[in-house]
Amino acid sequence: MRAQRKAERMRERMENELPRSMKPKPVTKTVTVIILVFALVYFLFPIYWAIIASTKTPSQLTGSNGLWFAVPLDELPNAIASNYSILLGWTRDNFWRWVGNSLLYSGVSAIIGTIVSVMAGYATAKFKFRGKGITIGIIMGAMLMPAALLTIPQYAIFNTLHLDNTLLAIIIPCCVSPFGFFLGRVYAQSSVPDELLEAARIDGASEPRIFFTIVLRLLAPAMVTIFLFMFVATWNNFLLPLMMLSSENLYPVTLGLYGMVSLATFNDRGALMMGSLLGVLPVIILFLTLQRFWRAGLAAGSVKG
Structure with missing residues (x-):
């Protein structure tokens, strides 16, 4: 059974494999991966920055590293709870x-x-x-x-x-x-x-x-x-x-x-x-x-x- 499954996987791989003339060149693959990684960072960075900024006080937003938390990781729950409480206060629980x-x-x-x-x-x-x-x-x-x-x-x-x-x-x-x-x-x-x-x-x-x-x-x-x-x-x-x-x-x-x-x-x-x-x-x-x-x-x- 194991040999049969292996043969089926090889057969599927050969069927799905593109002809040599249609395969992308290594340079094309590399450029494509670089562009996709850049696009991924471009779209995810604002979300990452919002997560970091949502844990900071006004003074920490301007006086700390903008790409990392301003408090140790073990103090993050308190920082998150504090900003959440402030948010509900400003919005009057709405x-x-x-x-x-x-x-x-x-x-x-x-x-x-x-x-x-x-x-x-x-x-x-x-x-x-x-x-x-x-x-x-x-x-x-x-x-x-x-x-x-x-x-x-x-x-x-x-x-x-x-x-x-x-x-x-x-x-x-x-x-x-x-x-x-x-x-x-x-x-x-x-x-x-x-x-x-x-x-x-x-x-x-x-x-x-x-x-x-x-x-x-x-x-x-x-x-x-x-x-x-x-x-x-x-x-x-x-x-x-x-x-x-x-x-x-x-x-x-x-x-x-x-x-x-x-x-x-x-x-x-x-x-x-x-x-x-x-x-x-x-x-x-x-x-x-x-x-x-x-x-x-x-x-x-x-x-x-």
Whole structure:
């Protein structure tokens, strides 16, 4: 059995091995590794620095080595607990409420927006109807408009409807994503075969059943990609909550930390870095959890057929 498994592994290795003409040169491999290592350091260094800075006092931030802790490792728990206590004090114990609000706004907006984007993208990719070209042109043209340009008109509309300073004032605008529609349409064109849809119709399946039982399964990786883009866009949205919300209990974490920093007496940058680090952890965890689906979704529309 051992010899058989070894032979199978050798066979798989030979099958997966590239021809000599297609193998990269040693110089190419070396340059590629160097570039990837540089990119890894470039993207991870800010997180590393935030972890270091979140354990320091204001005086330690300016008077100690910026790339290492200012206290011995055995005193780190006390330093972390001290900055955490200061953070909760400055935010009046609202910090985790703000994180929860961000999760609520981003999660609900991304879920609803993903479903709407996929439905609209599938409809414009696989159905013919009057005004289809004009509709696609208007939505694609909306991608060229800066989001900040729409904030004041959105505020005027929600204020007239008496929906400002509510959850809906953040969730409804963030549910609409022209970019999500564009991705949904591209993925539907490349990942949903027309032959499969025709076979389902011949078998008597209705259009809602085809969409919810067949199309959504084929577009699952694409939906994860759209969900992540919309989740991060809503999480990072600062101007819309700043215009719409006046109640501190409804603040997302970005606006809450901004309000804390805006206080004239605020000077605890270590506590601020801890708040920033804790505030970005949900996004990091989400990406690490869904990264394999995200990679598949990014590649789903890259090849035709």
